Amino acid sequence: MSFSREKMKSPLHRYGVMLVSIGMAGVLFSLCFSIAMAHISMAVAALGWLFSRSPVWRLPGFFWCCAFALWVFGGSVVLYFIEGKALIHSRHGTVFIWLAMYGGAIGFADQRVRRWALYSALVAMVASVLVAAAQFFIGLGYKPPFRIDPNGPRFDSSQGFLAKHLTQGFMMTLLCMVYLGQASMSGITRRWAWCGQALATTAVLLANSRSGILAFAAAVGAHLLAGYGFRARILAGAAAVLLAVVGWVWLVTPEKITRVLAMQDGRLIHWEVAAHMIPRHPWFGVGSKDGFVEENAIIVRELYPDGSQDLWLRAPHAHNIYLGLASEHGIPALLLYLAMVGAVLRHLYRRRLENLTGWQLGCGATAAMMVGGMTEHYAGLSLPSYGFFCVLGMAMALDRKYLEEIGVVEAEQGLAVIPDGDAPAK
Numbered sequence: 001m002s003f004s005r006e007k008m009k010s011p012l013h014r015y016g017v018m019l020v021s022i023g024m025a026g027v028l029f030s031l032c033f034s035i036a037m038a039h040i041s042m043a044v045a046a047l048g049w050l051f052s053r054s055p056v057w058r059l060p061g062f063f064w065c066c067a068f069a070l071w072v073f074g075g076s077v078v079l080y081f082i083e084g085k086a087l088i089h090s091r092h093g094t095v096f097i098w099l100a101m102y103g104g105a106i107g108f109a110d111q112r113v114r115r116w117a118l119y120s121a122l123v124a125m126v127a128s129v130l131v132a133a134a135q136f137f138i139g140l141g142y143k144p145p146f147r148i149d150p151n152g153p154r155f156d157s158s159q160g161f162l163a164k165h166l167t168q169g170f171m172m173t174l175l176c177m178v179y180l181g182q183a184s185m186s187g188i189t190r191r192w193a194w195c196g197q198a199l200a201t202t203a204v205l206l207a208n209s210r211s212g213i214l215a216f217a218a219a220v221g222a223h224l225l226a227g228y229g230f231r232a233r234i235l236a237g238a239a240a241v242l243l244a245v246v247g248w249v250w251l252v253t254p255e256k257i258t259r260v261l262a263m264q265d266g267r268l269i270h271w272e273v274a275a276h277m278i279p280r281h282p283w284f285g286v287g288s289k290d291g292f293v294e295e296n297a298i299i300v301r302e303l304y305p306d307g308s309q310d311l312w313l314r315a316p317h318a319h320n321i322y323l324g325l326a327s328e329h330g331i332p333a334l335l336l337y338l339a340m341v342g343a344v345l346r347h348l349y350r351r352r353l354e355n356l357t358g359w360q361l362g363c364g365a366t367a368a369m370m371v372g373g374m375t376e377h378y379a380g381l382s383l384p385s386y387g388f389f390c391v392l393g394m395a396m397a398l399d400r401k402y403l404e405e406i407g408v409v410e411a412e413q414g415l416a417v418i419p420d421g422d423a424p425a426k
Helices: 005-009 011-030 035-052 062-083 090-095 099-107 111-137 165-179 190-207 210-225 231-251 254-261 266-280 290-303 321-329 331-350 356-372 382-397 400-405
Strands: none
Touching (some): 011 099, 035 099, 165 210, 190 210, 210 356, 266 321
């Protein structure tokens, strides 16, 4: 399909871009609320992309993403006909969620859209942190949407509006990256950028998950290192990481610390099982969800016939993105996933002189996924995948000049008007 400047000027194109912008702003808003809202927002953005006919295939990593999707879906077809495994299930969202990266590149290219998306996301973060604080200090219950119960555990963890505290910690880490250094690029005021960072850091501590703390420390460190270091920022970043780690040690119970130090943790069993699973199914894996659960139960009984680890017979995944992708979808799926993320990072690195904030944002988000994902399978879960790819899309969107050169977005007519209040950070 050919693409021309005339199409970009058409009313249908402009309407499509508007839908993409609304949809991606909705995705950003929903990152600390619900997967259902993210799916609906993504559907709006995808519809807008069809109307706008923007050539997203010109963006980095697009064909690697398509290859990943084809391999995962093709593998599920093979497993369906050969082994009778489920063809479609809830964990197949990761086959298409990478589209959020390209929707974000289009929708967030307009500074005005980014600005109001960041302001609206702040509202969602305030609500989530208030609920999380109540869960942590009053008690965490099990009745949604608030899950606040005085009879539940206190001073242990919180999950905001999300289903798990693991997801809450990771999503808030990604949102912290979004507000770190965004003021000058998006026209939000300095105090609101700091507010976003403070809210996200507080939520990460309240979530009290190892994966969230690891992701936060790695993300902040990578963001600062990618900025070619201003001493004050490096010191501030080191202080933030130290505060997060000290805060985690203070919040976590002594029993949990003892188990971690003694390496007596269920994740070790999950990793051992996955390591045995991969050589048996190296090409298409065992399939996610029920396929993994069934194969996991078989291997656990083989490795521990005395029944000492029967507690982990129903493990849903490997709790590790590398072992998870390879065991569920095969080694090629893992390599394709790394290739598509690597292609985006390579692009951001090449454009770092023109788009330093985007390069830092991409490094921070990728570090969060690759390090935090060592203890949780974020690459196989839909909402964390939305967050990761949405942030990568925003990193590319900050380089509007490049997007205009390849015809993905229309040339900007003028500068966005910054709202009254404090001037944006420089």
